[in-house]
Amino acid sequence: MAMKKIKNEIRLNIPLDIYSEEALTQTAAVWRKKADVYIEKKNKKQATLTLEFKTNAALNREVAAEEFLNEALNQEYRQIVGRFNQKLTQLIVVQALCSASQTPPKDAAEALEPMVAAERAKEVDELMRRIREESGESAPKTAALA
Amino acid sequence: MAPTLKKTKPACDTKLTTFVSPSAAGEKLAPFYFRRLEDKFLITNDWGHHAILREKDFTDFTAAGIGKETPLWNDLASKGFIRESMDFQALSSDFISKNAFLKYAGPSLHMIVLTLRCNQKCHYCHASVVDPSQKSMDMTLETAKKTVDFIFSTPNPVLCIEFQGGEPMINWPAVKFIVEYAQKRAAWEKRKVILSMVTNFTLMTEEKLRYLMEKRVSICTSLDGPDFVHNQNRPFFGGGSSHDRVVHWIKRIQEICSAAGERTYYLPSALMTTTRFSLSYGKEIVDHYVSLGMSQVFLRALAPIGFAKRAWGSIGYSAEDFAAFYEKTLDYILDLNESGTPIVERLSLVLLTKILKRQDPGYMDLRSPSGAALSAVAYNHDGGIFAGDEGRMVAQEGDLLFKIGHVAEHSWQEAANHPTTAACAVASTLEGQPQCTQCAYKPYCGVEPVYHYETQDSISGNIPSSEWCNRHMKIFDILFRKLQNPRDRAIFEKWLDQDKCMWQESEQEHGHEKN
Numbered sequence: 001m002a003m004k005k006i007k008n009e010i011r012l013n014i015p016l017d018i019y020s021e022e023a024l025t026q027t028a029a030v031w032r033k034k035a036d037v038y039i040e041k042k043n044k045k046q047a048t049l050t051l052e053f054k055t056n057a058a059l060n061r062e063v064a065a066e067e068f069l070n071e072a073l074n075q076e077y078r079q080i081v082g083r084f085n086q087k088l089t090q091l092i093v094v095q096a097l098c099s100a101s102q103t104p105p106k107d108a109a110e111a112l113e114p115m116v117a118a119e120r121a122k123e124v125d126e127l128m129r130r131i132r133e134e135s136g137e138s139a140p141k142t143a144a145l146a
Numbered sequence: 147m148a149p150t151l152k153k154t155k156p157a158c159d160t161k162l163t164t165f166v167s168p169s170a171a172g173e174k175l176a177p178f179y180f181r182r183l184e185d186k187f188l189i190t191n192d193w194g195h196h197a198i199l200r201e202k203d204f205t206d207f208t209a210a211g212i213g214k215e216t217p218l219w220n221d222l223a224s225k226g227f228i229r230e231s232m233d234f235q236a237l238s239s240d241f242i243s244k245n246a247f248l249k250y251a252g253p254s255l256h257m258i259v260l261t262l263r264c265n266q267k268c269h270y271c272h273a274s275v276v277d278p279s280q281k282s283m284d285m286t287l288e289t290a291k292k293t294v295d296f297i298f299s300t301p302n303p304v305l306c307i308e309f310q311g312g313e314p315m316i317n318w319p320a321v322k323f324i325v326e327y328a329q330k331r332a333a334w335e336k337r338k339v340i341l342s343m344v345t346n347f348t349l350m351t352e353e354k355l356r357y358l359m360e361k362r363v364s365i366c367t368s369l370d371g372p373d374f375v376h377n378q379n380r381p382f383f384g385g386g387s388s389h390d391r392v393v394h395w396i397k398r399i400q401e402i403c404s405a406a407g408e409r410t411y412y413l414p415s416a417l418m419t420t421t422r423f424s425l426s427y428g429k430e431i432v433d434h435y436v437s438l439g440m441s442q443v444f445l446r447a448l449a450p451i452g453f454a455k456r457a458w459g460s461i462g463y464s465a466e467d468f469a470a471f472y473e474k475t476l477d478y479i480l481d482l483n484e485s486g487t488p489i490v491e492r493l494s495l496v497l498l499t500k501i502l503k504r505q506d507p508g509y510m511d512l513r514s515p516s517g518a519a520l521s522a523v524a525y526n527h528d529g530g531i532f533a534g535d536e537g538r539m540v541a542q543e544g545d546l547l548f549k550i551g552h553v554a555e556h557s558w559q560e561a562a563n564h565p566t567t568a569a570c571a572v573a574s575t576l577e578g579q580p581q582c583t584q585c586a587y588k589p590y591c592g593v594e595p596v597y598h599y600e601t602q603d604s605i606s607g608n609i610p611s612s613e614w615c616n617r618h619m620k621i622f623d624i625l626f627r628k629l630q631n632p633r634d635r636a637i638f639e640k641w642l643d644q645d646k647c648m649w650q651e652s653e654q655e656h657g658h659e660k661n
Binding site for chain 2: 029030031032033070071074077078081082085088089092093095096097099100101102103104120123124127128131132134135
């Protein structure tokens with residue numbers, strides 16, 4: 001006989017003047033391993049959240065709801081702080097990313113005479129061959145990488 | 147009915163005191179952060195300056211009531227706390243020095259995982275190692291070449307290549323190839339390459355040691371403490387004691403360095419990892435490092451990543467427990483220093499470099515933004531490129547969130563512009579973090595995206611309930627308390643004068659270029 005699966009589920013009425021939709025979406029993403037979160041917007045001021053837990057283990061509903069709302073508060077606060085400090089954060093992050101992704105020093109190999117480049121390639125092949133020999137390895141029949 | 151909001155007590159006890167700052171007074175003060183430290187107040191600012199004030203002075207300060215040209219006013223003015231007297235040129239210079247890493251041209255640290263095989267089964271292993279029979283988990287020479295080619299395509303003029311694993315010496319051919327190929331490339335292209343090996347020493351031989359030392363590969367090992375602590379934490383695969391071999395090779399390298407003369411070779415270094423078992427043996431751990439002639443001990447906390455996450459129930463501990471261990475052990479180290487034994491605690495050195503010298507010590511876990519991908523990149527045995535070694539460890543558990551490319555398929559620009567790189571940078575910039583953005587320790591702190599992803603399912607984390615935050619705030623509290631003790635402060639200042647953080651030495655001594 002098929003057993004009806006009992007779902008661990010919580011429904012919350014959320015005031016949208018405290019928690020933005022974006023914060024709730026972020027919270028749902030953080031909770032992805034614990035529960036599937038469904039957001040149903042009733043009107044501009046209210047939404048209903050349904051949390052379907054991924055475990056059938058006994059659930060302390062009040063604690064779970066509070067934990068979810070704490071995370072939602074964290075995400076809301078992060079949105080507020082993010083907007084307030086947006087310009088400064090952008091300056092810092094863009095500086096760091098631009099510095100890190102600079103053009104590397106001019107590739108010496110590209111500028112080399114073909115003969116020098118060929119000699120260096122030969123040196124590297126010889127190095128690889130010597131190390132293989134020392135370790136008793138045979139060269140691979142096909143290259144491990146493209 | 148709207149749910150009742152019940153805020154969970156934050157893990158970090160900020161003990162903030164509210165005060166009313168009249169708007170007129172507020173206009174005279176430059177932006178600052180504050181925190182109560184028992185009967186005093188710590189104030190800090192984004193330039194990296196700090197002051198510790200008695201309660202009355204703090205009240206006067208916030209009311210802009212400190213007499214002009216008094217010693218206290220002059221001190222606060224010189225540190226950028228008084229709006230009318232800010233020397234922007236000097237303060238900008240302080241900010242740039244403290245945040246010099248923002249202008250570093252790409253990653254300086256490249257961690258190459260030569261194999262996932264290991265002959266030890268450490269209880270807290272982050273690397274999620276496999277047993278020594280699985281040769282398919284070794285990096286091939288072809289992948290090693292592609293990895294070095296990729297590293298040399300990154301823009302930093304100084305490249306630190308660190309061999310990791312598993313146990314990297316299991317894949318000795320790859321060690322030799324990378325050492326010699328990287329040194330050839332460095333000579334051809336006139337760049338600086340610094341090589342280091344992180345090894346458990348159990349596979350070391352005289353021949354391999356001579357090779358590494360002649361090639362100027364610095365060697366770092368794990369030494370968790372005296373034999374009963376080390377062997378408890380770091381058994382061999384299949385059981386057995388590893389401590390004696392570690393000690394043997396530390397002493398052997400010291401012998402060779404001593405015979406060769408100063409600065410011919412790198413002295414060995416060692417790191418300890420604190421487990422629940424270690425918490426009771428701080429004194430014994432320090433004594434052991436001293437007995438081996440080590441100049442530094444790094445009181446490192448355990449992070450719940452990899453094996454450690456699975457074993458946390460038996461080896462983990464709270465931030466409170468770690469802070470108690472840290473303070474007690476640091477007190478013992480300071481007592482030793484006072485009695486003439488100059489052993490340095492490395493975490494303190496890193497944090498004090500930020501606090502007292504307002505310089506970046508190169509400690510990537512406590513940068514804003516963190517060093518993930520921007521300063522440190524990890525290369526897996528199969529050529530995968532990751533935003534830091536912790537990100538690679540997450541991949542071992544099957545989650546590729548922190549993978550930013552492959553050495554055979556992507557360029558450095560593609561890896562640097564990967565969405566994960568940007569997401570980690572944004573998530574770890576403290577200006578965007580609740581609580582951090584108002585914290586007195588913000589000028590000296592940082593958050594780690596992978597740690598928070600593993601513990602709180604989010605790269606941004608939930609800082610008020612984060613054990614990372616809790617632990618670091620407690621350590622900062624301890625250090626700022628000790629800075630008020632003349633004996634402790636004098637010892638700290640001596641450490642800063644006489645010693646450099648290893649990364650500073652790598653980057654500054656070897657001409658790290660800043661633009």
